[in-house]
Amino acid sequence: xxxxxxxxxxxxxxxxxxxxxxxxxxxxxxxxxxxxxxxxxxxxxxxxxxxxxxxxxxxxxxxxxxxxxxxxxxxxxxxxxxxxxxxxxxxxxxxxxxxxxxxxxxxxxxxxxxxxxxxxxxxxxxxxxxxxxxxxxxxxxxxxxxxxxxxxxxxxxxxxxxxxxxxxxxxxxxxxxxxxxxxxxxxxxxxxxxxxxxxxxxxxxxxxxxxxxxxxxxxxxxxxxxxxxxxxxxxxxxxxxxxxxxxxxxxxxxxxxxxxxxxxxxxxxxxxxxxxxxxxxxxxxxxxxxxxxxxxxxxxxxxxxxxxxxxxxxxxxxxxxxxxxxxxxxxxxxxxxxxxxxxxxxxxxxxxxxxxxxxxxxxxxxxxxxxxxxxxxxx
Amino acid sequence: xxxxxxxxxxxxxxxxxxxxxxxxxxxxxxxxxxxxxxxxxxxxxxxxxxxxxxxxxxxxxxxxxxxxxxxxxxxxxxxxxxxxxxxxxxxxxxxxxxxxxxxxxxxxx
Ligand SMILES: [Zn+2]
Numbered sequence: 001x002x003x004x005x006x007x008x009x010x011x012x013x014x015x016x017x018x019x020x021x022x023x024x025x026x027x028x029x030x031x032x033x034x035x036x037x038x039x040x041x042x043x044x045x046x047x048x049x050x051x052x053x054x055x056x057x058x059x060x061x062x063x064x065x066x067x068x069x070x071x072x073x074x075x076x077x078x079x080x081x082x083x084x085x086x087x088x089x090x091x092x093x094x095x096x097x098x099x100x101x102x103x104x105x106x107x108x109x110x111x112x113x114x115x116x117x118x119x120x121x122x123x124x125x126x127x128x129x130x131x132x133x134x135x136x137x138x139x140x141x142x143x144x145x146x147x148x149x150x151x152x153x154x155x156x157x158x159x160x161x162x163x164x165x166x167x168x169x170x171x172x173x174x175x176x177x178x179x180x181x182x183x184x185x186x187x188x189x190x191x192x193x194x195x196x197x198x199x200x201x202x203x204x205x206x207x208x209x210x211x212x213x214x215x216x217x218x219x220x221x222x223x224x225x226x227x228x229x230x231x232x233x234x235x236x237x238x239x240x241x242x243x244x245x246x247x248x249x250x251x252x253x254x255x256x257x258x259x260x261x262x263x264x265x266x267x268x269x270x271x272x273x274x275x276x277x278x279x280x281x282x283x284x285x286x287x288x289x290x291x292x293x294x295x296x297x298x299x300x301x302x303x304x305x306x307x308x309x310x311x312x313x314x315x316x317x318x319x320x321x322x323x324x325x326x327x328x329x330x331x332x333x334x335x336x337x338x339x340x341x342x343x344x345x346x347x348x349x350x351x352x353x354x355x356x357x358x359x360x361x362x363x364x365x366x367x368x369x370x371x372x373x374x375x376x377x378x379x
Numbered sequence: 380x381x382x383x384x385x386x387x388x389x390x391x392x393x394x395x396x397x398x399x400x401x402x403x404x405x406x407x408x409x410x411x412x413x414x415x416x417x418x419x420x421x422x423x424x425x426x427x428x429x430x431x432x433x434x435x436x437x438x439x440x441x442x443x444x445x446x447x448x449x450x451x452x453x454x455x456x457x458x459x460x461x462x463x464x465x466x467x468x469x470x471x472x473x474x475x476x477x478x479x480x481x482x483x484x485x486x487x488x
Contacts (some may be wrong), residue, residue, distance in 0.1 A: 156471075158465075158468075159464060159465070179477065181462075181464070181465070181474075181476045181477055181478055182474050182475055182476070182477065183477070184477060250463070250464050250478065254481055254485060255477045255478065255481050258486075330474075352484075354480065354484060355480060355484050356477050356480055371477065373475035373476065373477045373480060374475060375473075375475055376456065376475075
């Protein structure tokens with residue numbers, strides 16, 4: 001194998017693939033990156049037990065200044081070591097050449113490295129996924145849905161299914177839900193061209209977070225294909241594979257209350273500010289709890305940690321309907337939820353002190369919902 | 380004259396046949412009616428029993444919860460899950476659980 005390529009462009013691709021490489025991989029060869037050179041270009045692959053990323057740099061890409069002198073393949077590892085070398089090479093281009101089996105020379109201007117590669121034959125094969133029933137999603141929307149729901153994904157492995165985001169595609173709509181049992185986030189969007197499709201998948205939250213890192217905002221659409229235990233997201237030159245979580249996701253529809261006794265409408269950023277200030281105090285205290293009080297047509301956020309002190313703030317609101325209410329909760333959950341809304345007007349719908357409450361955009365309120373479970377206080 | 384008698388005899392026999400069939404039918408219906416009446420009574424008794432049971436269970440306490448739900452609430456407050464997903468396991472750091480709260484307070488349809 002021998003090729004010469006533009007360093008900056010190769011490095012960008014290398015970093016994409018590196019997202020899938022773990023330095024603590026259980027199979028040593030997976031700490032490396034597989035390179036395949038053929039007449040079309042260079043294919044790079046990185047993989048771990050959850051995701052695999054494969055990308056192609058083609059000879060037709062003029063900026064890449066790619067020339068393939070000899071086809072072949074090799075695994076260079078660890079990936080970080082290889083990318084650090086490429087990053088520090090002196091010239092704008094560099095050459096990779098495999099000699100004597102797996103010994104690989106990397107040269108750029110007057111600098112030359114020789115590193116020991118591994119035989120690519122031993123690199124695990126990526127899953128084969130039939131792309132016949134593929135559908136497309138707008139990249140920006142997919143990234144947004146992931147960011148809005150991933151905050152509620154569980155980080156505990158005690159119930160692995162909750163570490164994923166539940167995707168349901170049915171009747172031309174995509175519903176994404178995540179919950180760690182303390183809070184829940186759900187987004188529903190219509191998707192053109194999926195009217196005849198029906199999927200029920202649980203994708204690891206971590207995989208989807210890596211996917212959002214991989215996907216450039218300049219991309220328009222992404223193609224999605226589903227196999228029995230794998231999902232493939234495909235752009236023009238990059239394949240992103242993730243395993244799916246096995247098992248049934250719990251029924252979350254019944255968690256979302258249908259009615260409420262108090263409705264409070266205000267700017268998300270106003271409430272966020274008040275909760276952030278109150279959490280400065282609650283974080284110092286033993287219990288990370290703040291209280292929202294709706295009383296006599298006023299709204300107040302309070303925090304009380306006997307060992308630290310107290311905080312209270314009157315919150316400006318746009319509309320208030322229903323009964324007086326007092327509810328305590330973990331401010332970090334509300335902060336995370338409010339952040340996903342950006343700077344729009346939201347409505348809090350409360351049922352009682354003991355029941356979960358929800359936040360929805362004050363317009364289009366069936367498309368996006370965040371649910372937060374209250375904390376019981378002894379008072 | 381003889382012809383008339385023969386004709387009458389045939390007619391009478393036919394009428395007798397109809398009467399016999401009708402008699403059988405009536406007896407059959409009566410029997411079925413009895414069975415249904417008994418079954419109906421039995422179902423009424425069962426229904427009364429169930430309603431009585433439910434009203435005992437539904438005996439609203441101060442918080443508006445049934446006795447069984449109040450028990451679940453107590454277990455939850457003691458720091459344990461009562462939901463299907465985590466049933467019986469401890470609530471880490473007394474973190475709230477939306478699944479439990481649904482079991483305790485959720486509306487049943
Ligand atoms: Zn629970």
